[in-house]
Structure formats: structure tokens, C-alpha cells
Amino acid sequence: MTVIRNDETRRFETPAGVMTTLASPTLGGASQPLWRVEMSAGSAGPVHTIDTEQIWTVLSGGAEVRLGGSDIRVGAGDTLVVAPDVERQVTADATAGLTAIVTSAAGSTATAGGNRIQPPWTL
Numbered sequence: 001m002t003v004i005r006n007d008e009t010r011r012f013e014t015p016a017g018v019m020t021t022l023a024s025p026t027l028g029g030a031s032q033p034l035w036r037v038e039m040s041a042g043s044a045g046p047v048h049t050i051d052t053e054q055i056w057t058v059l060s061g062g063a064e065v066r067l068g069g070s071d072i073r074v075g076a077g078d079t080l081v082v083a084p085d086v087e088r089q090v091t092a093d094a095t096a097g098l099t100a101i102v103t104s105a106a107g108s109t110a111t112a113g114g115n116r117i118q119p120p121w122t123l
Helices: none
Strands: 010-013 018-023 034-039 054-067 070-075 079-082 088-092 098-104 110-112 115-117
Antiparallel strands (some): 010 018, 034 098, 054 070, 054 079, 054 098, 110 115
16 A cells, blocks of 8 residues: 655646646556646646546536537536547636546557647656
């Protein structure tokens, strides 16, 4: 068993929000990364794809999520399972913002604007 203390988590600021790694292969030896997403009111992430399934659970606030051309509204307590390789964009609620917990497979990669990266909060 591994305990990851709050002061050991890793924080990454992006133009869309803050990603905080709670557990990952390099943080606690977890087989799957787990991170918290915090987006301020009205902020939007980039249009992108992820090559593995992602699971999002909204803790507070909400978001409009564009998935493959369809818009889905999620709020506190909702869980969204996103299939791999589906184009997506997350826009935080205009007044409440968004706080969510997210997981995906270790080693997943994101593609946006023709650039492919491994998000550092998943390492």
C-alpha cells in the first residue's frame, strides 16, 4: 500500500486550468494515473483526442463537453466515460467553473493541433 500525501501531489498549470496529479506510475507506483482538474468559470480546453478511454467524475461546478460533434452537459456528481480517439473539448460552467477527478490508462497520449504529447500529469 502506498499513501501519497497532499504535499507530494504535482500541479500543472495550463491555459485552460490546473491539473493536479494525485497518483500515477511515477507518483506512488499506481498502474493508472488519477488527477484533479480545476477550471475557472467559462474557461475552455483545446479541441483534442486521447488515445485511451478517460473517466471524468465532476466534483463541483459543471461543464459543456463537445464529444464528436455532440454537446453533453455534466454537473456535480455526474460521471462521463469518454471513448478513445473521440474529438473532445471541455468548457467549464460560465459561473461555477469545474472541478473533476479524471483517470485514464497509463501511457495515454493526447493529440491537439497536429501535436501529439503525453500529458505530464499522467506520468
